[in-house]
Amino acid sequence: MSSNTVRHDYKVTKENRQKQMGHRSLLLWFTGLSGSGKSTLANLVELELHKKGIATYSLDGDNIRQGINKDLSFAPEDRTENIRRIAEISNLMVDAGVVTLAAFVSPYIADRENIKHIVGAPNFIEIYVNTSLEECERRDVKGLYRKARAGEIKNMTGISAPYEAPINPDIEIKTDHQDINTSVQTILEVIIQKLK
Ligand SMILES: Nc1ncnc2c1ncn2[C@@H]1O[C@H](COP(=O)(O)OS(=O)(=O)O)[C@@H](OP(=O)(O)O)[C@H]1O
Numbered sequence: 001m002s003s004n005t006v007r008h009d010y011k012v013t014k015e016n017r018q019k020q021m022g023h024r025s026l027l028l029w030f031t032g033l034s035g036s037g038k039s040t041l042a043n044l045v046e047l048e049l050h051k052k053g054i055a056t057y058s059l060d061g062d063n064i065r066q067g068i069n070k071d072l073s074f075a076p077e078d079r080t081e082n083i084r085r086i087a088e089i090s091n092l093m094v095d096a097g098v099v100t101l102a103a104f105v106s107p108y109i110a111d112r113e114n115i116k117h118i119v120g121a122p123n124f125i126e127i128y129v130n131t132s133l134e135e136c137e138r139r140d141v142k143g144l145y146r147k148a149r150a151g152e153i154k155n156m157t158g159i160s161a162p163y164e165a166p167i168n169p170d171i172e173i174k175t176d177h178q179d180i181n182t183s184v185q186t187i188l189e190v191i192i193q194k195l196k
Pocket residue numbers: 033034035038039061065074078079080082083103104105106107142144153154155156157
């Protein structure tokens with residue numbers, strides 16, 4: 001479809017922008033079940049990075065699904081397209097020199113591999129927010145699990161749709177056993193090193 005387009009080379013490069021910002025840019029990708037703590041952790045990590053003068057931007061699941069991806073459902077092929085578009089947006093943000101945080105269920109290994117392919121492996125940090133289904137259901141932040149158990153929601157990840165856990169994530173956070181602040185510090189320690 002795009003075979004007749006030609007990429008232009010711009011004089012201001014990603015490297016120029018990173019130098020001006022004073023840090024490199026990365027994509028921090030939070031994956032996990034609904035209610036696992038992705039948004040909570042991404043939010044707090046972004047706040048700490050922002051306080052350190054780092055340019056950040058968070059791609060929020062609800063905004064994306066109510067905006068650019070409002071045509072997509074939770075069927076497997078639509079989730080794949082959801083993640084592909086978010087990866088392309090993330091790639092632009094990273095190219096702009098911004099540390100980008102994205103918190104999406106992103107349940108399929110192949111889709112997360114595709115993000116890595118789109119943004120480039122060195123720019124992609126996979127953060128697995130590993131919270132048991134039992135704990136997510138206990139939290140039931142949005143009441144979705146109750147609805148899924150009652151059969152009112154189809155394709156609910158963990159109940160009636162799969163979640164393929166990362167095999168070798170860059171960071172794994174087990175929120176069943178670790179408090180929020182400790183998790184934020186664990187993530188920051190890894191990220192700050194990589195931003196230098
Ligand atoms: N069927 C089903 N399965 C999973 N999640 C559901 C579903 N229906 C609605 N929701 C709500 O949508 C949020 C997940 O959207 P994502 O774009 O992150 O999903 S995906 O990556 O395309 O799988 C997810 O947000 P979080 O709770 O923040 O993860 C839910 O609130």
